[in-house]
Amino acid sequence: MTEAKGGDPHRLGELRAMIDAIDESVHRLLIQRATVIDELIEVKGTAKSGAAFRPGREADMMRRLAARHTGNLPLGAVEHLWREIISTFTALQAPFTVSVGADGDPVGAVETARFTFGFTVPLKVENRAADVVSWLEDGGTDKLGLVLLDRAATAWWNGLEQAQVVARLPFLQRSGNRVRALVLAPPLADPVPFEVGCYAVRGKVPAELPGVETLASANGSILVAARDAALLEDAGLDIRAVGGYAAPLRVDG
Numbered sequence: 001m002t003e004a005k006g007g008d009p010h011r012l013g014e015l016r017a018m019i020d021a022i023d024e025s026v027h028r029l030l031i032q033r034a035t036v037i038d039e040l041i042e043v044k045g046t047a048k049s050g051a052a053f054r055p056g057r058e059a060d061m062m063r064r065l066a067a068r069h070t071g072n073l074p075l076g077a078v079e080h081l082w083r084e085i086i087s088t089f090t091a092l093q094a095p096f097t098v099s100v101g102a103d104g105d106p107v108g109a110v111e112t113a114r115f116t117f118g119f120t121v122p123l124k125v126e127n128r129a130a131d132v133v134s135w136l137e138d139g140g141t142d143k144l145g146l147v148l149l150d151r152a153a154t155a156w157w158n159g160l161e162q163a164q165v166v167a168r169l170p171f172l173q174r175s176g177n178r179v180r181a182l183v184l185a186p187p188l189a190d191p192v193p194f195e196v197g198c199y200a201v202r203g204k205v206p207a208e209l210p211g212v213e214t215l216a217s218a219n220g221s222i223l224v225a226a227r228d229a230a231l232l233e234d235a236g237l238d239i240r241a242v243g244g245y246a247a248p249l250r251v252d253g
């Protein structure tokens with residue numbers, strides 16, 4: 001292999017030895033992380049209840065990761081590494097498949113799914129969010145869905161019966177984010193209360209309802225997010241709860 005001219009080959013060797021030692025430590029720690037899986041399955045009763053996905057816990061972990069991050073390594077890269085780790089560990093406890101609705105943006109859909117769930121987890125791509133919802137409603141706990149928010153061709157949220165919204169993407173939000181999405185799941189074994197609720201609203205949502213965000217709309221139906229259902233009820237709206245998520249964290253500007 002040719003090396004850059006003019007450098008100090010001795011120092012280069014030292015720096016590479018440092019990188020190798022750090023890589024070995026990281027690898028050993030990951031192997032060590034995996035040793036808790038068996039007991040985690042037992043304590044959580046995952047084998048009985050299926051899916052091991054715990055979005056509330058993941059939100060807490062990502063908040064701490066963002067808070068302690070420092071140095072010149074981009075936070076997005078660290079986030080991506082951890083998403084791969086957490087998702088792989090989720091699948092190690094109980095294998096699951098992710099179905100994503102392309103809805104006219106297959107690249108955005110697959111990129112968001114792979115960023116969030118990594119490459120260890122099997123991914124199937126459907127044409128539309130409504131197909132993802134039908135698949136989830138067919139039953140089984142070994143599945144998660146991912147739907148895009150800005151391309152809703154139909155009011156897929158009205159198809160949610162057992163399945164629910166459980167997470168919002170991206171969780172760490174930056175001004176350059178192009179894709180907004182939601183994670184859908186069958187009923188989780190030990191759900192924690194959502195910080196933000198999602199509601200299917202029939203009729204018109206007043207344009208400026210403080211504390212209420214319109215996530216998507218189609219066929220005269222609207223999907224909104226609100227920290228408090230009373231904000232919608234007090235406005236006289238006809239709502240149906242369809243899950244919710246941990247409040248995303250803004251990490252720039």
Ligand SMILES: O=C(O)C(=O)C[C@]1(C(=O)O)C=C[C@@H](O)C=C1
Binds near residue numbers: 053
């Ligand atoms: O804390 C848990 O319940 C875990 O299963 C561990 C873990 C992780 O690997 O950190 C994996 C899956 C959950 O979604 C959250 C976190």
